[in-house]
Amino acid sequence: MSNIFEDLFIFEMANSHQGSVEHGLDIVHAMGKIARKYNIKAAVKLQYRNLDNFIHPDYVNRQDIKHVPRFMSTRLNYDQFSQIVDAIREEGMVTMVTPFDEDSVDWCMDQGIDIIKVASCSALDFPLLLKIAETHKPVILSTGGKTVADIDKIYNFMTHKSCEFAFMHCVAEYPAPMERLQLDFIDKLNRRYPHITIGYSGHEDPEDNTIPMLAVAKGAKILERHVGLPTEAITLNAYSMNPAQADKWVEASLNAKNICTLKKSDEKYISQEEIDSLHSLMRGVYLKHDVKAGEEIKREDVFFAMPCFDKQMTSGEFYDGVIASKDYKANDELHEKKKITDISLVRSVIHDAKGMLYEAGIALGNDFEVELSHHYGMQHFRQFGAIIINIINREYCKKLIIVLPGQYHPVHAHKEKEETFQLLYGDLKVTISGKDRFMEPGDIQTVLRGEKHSFTSKHGAIFEEVSTTHIKNDSYYEDEKISGLDPIERKTIMRRW
Structure with a gap:
């Protein structure tokens, strides 16, 4: 893997450089001066859309659809964009493009763009992500408006495609209110994906340079801002920087790299305004x-x-x-939703389990078997069951058990096996012979042969089970509904996930 993401500053062209090649070149030259002044690795980012098919033909000339008039009025062709790309290279900066459709990805490849950026509104656009993944280019993905579960899904997709990628924490409101920036989420992304570069894309007040400094302190290795060049005819919007502001932004960020320490974070809040903003671009x-x-x-x-x-x-x-649940005509909107199946449920819990392992920093390697214990059916798995990762089974046995938040593993006992639990992550309540024990990470609990036991977790847990040899059919459940089932009816086994 290259280090193209490390300590990267991204200058994004504000408002598609007004659809003017000359104005775009002026912005590039202004940013090139800043990059040389501070000797930084800088990229100038453009936005590509093939407007011939990106916008539905019935709405191309509509003035009442958000973004459409702006897109149409700032339209450039391939040759015009190529002039700006060449100028970025001549200034010694990294070329970067956000493509919003598949044709635009082809433009990126033809122009030899260094990095492809995925906008927050496209981060779950899997047809587009597939096209981007097939380029084998480094990819930066913004996560504005995305839940942790969404980001896990994107992470798994890009990992399975063997992509080199980075995530950007982003609040997709323009401008973004200070009280919603949630820079602590950078910490969470760094913990959850320790091998992925994490950055910050800001839309706050251009005069406030405490924000990029805090982002650096939180562990952001990439910083991005909208930049522009005001003229007599052009006024910048409330979240874009002029060259003087961009200069101070870079200076403040570099100062922060020398003085910052990292802190921990918690959960992420997504406002309805942010969701609406992104949906208008989907x-x-x-x-x-x-x-x-x-x-x-x-x-x-x-x-x-x-x-x-x-x-x-x-x-x-x-x-x-x-x-189709009804008759549709050509060019009609499709109003159908994906049905919840056992396969989709399995995929959902597997993504959750992987996310917990990522956040706990637990590496599994490649030689293991995954067992979903769904005692009352897959539909009720999040209430009853556990994810069991079988690693070694010889005279001794080692497993990792993942308990999802709120999940309960029913009362059972083993006649042949003795086992010891050690909690690695989260919280766990183990009940043995009717007595509860609340465990914290590092705690150890042994369960003797014949002892009835169960376990549950409030926020989710991962614990290691070390035992004597695991023997099939050696789990005896107190509930006759479970004990009457064939093991194959209450277990789903996977060799790879």
């Missing part, structure tokens, strides 16, 4: 042709375009095999 699913109720809808039957309306399926939600 691509919706539309029908290419008429479809009757009950017919199966495949990828070739749909296209993705903005705008995306309320309750419409987004491009990231689409999957092959959607069943």
Whole structure:
């Protein structure tokens, strides 16, 4: 892996450089001066959209659809963008582009762009992510408006595709209120994904340089701001920096690198305003042709375009095999939702389990077996069960047990096996022969042969189980509904996840 992300400053062109090549070149030259002054690794970021198919044909010339008039008025062609890309290289800076559709990814490849950036509104646009992953370019993904579960999903997708990538903490409000910046979330991202570079993309008051300093203190290795160049005819928006402000932003950030220490963080808040802001930029699913109720809808039957309306399926939600619940006409919005199946439930809990392992800093390697114990069915797994990772089973046995928040593993005993638990992460209540013990990380508890025991966790737990040899059918449950089941009915086994 390269270190292209480390200590990177990103200058994003404000308002698509007004759709002017000349103005864009002026911004590039201004940022190049700042990069040389401070001898920093800097990138100038552009935005690409193939407007011929990015916007639904019925809305191309509409003035009442958010963003469409701006996109159309600042439109540049491939050759015009190439002039700006060449100027960025001549200034000795990194080239970076945010593509919002698949055609734009092809432009990036043709121009040899160094880094591809994924905007927050596209972070769950899996058709677009797949196209980007196939480029094998370094990728930076913004996480504005995304829950921890969303980010886990993105992490797993990019990891499975063997991508070199980084995450940016971002609050997608323009400008972003100070009370919603939540810079502690940078700490959480660093803990949860210790091998991934984490950065911060800011939209706060351009005059406030305490924010980038705090972001650096929280562990941000990449910093990004919108930049522009005011003229007699151009006024910058409330979240974009002029060259003088950008200069001070870089200086403050470099000072922070010399004086900061890292702190811990907690959960993330996403405002409705942020969700609405991002949704206005998402691509919706539309029908290419008429479809009757009950017919199966495949990828070739749909296209993705903005705008995306309320309750419409987004491009990231689409999957092959959607069943139409009503008749649709060509160019209609698709209003279907994915059904919850055992497969989707399994995928959901596996993503949660992986996220807990990431945050706990526990590496599994490649040689293990995953067992989902769903005593009352997969639909009730988050209430009853556990995720058991079988690592070694010889004369001695080692397992890792993951208990999801609020999950309870029912009362049972073993006749042949003796086991000892050590809590590695989270909180755990173990009940043995009717007596409760509340464990903290590092605590050890032995369960003797024949002792009835159960366990549960309030916030989630990972504990190690070391025991004598594990023997199939050696778990005897107190509940006759469980004991009457064949083990294959209450277990799902996976070799890879």
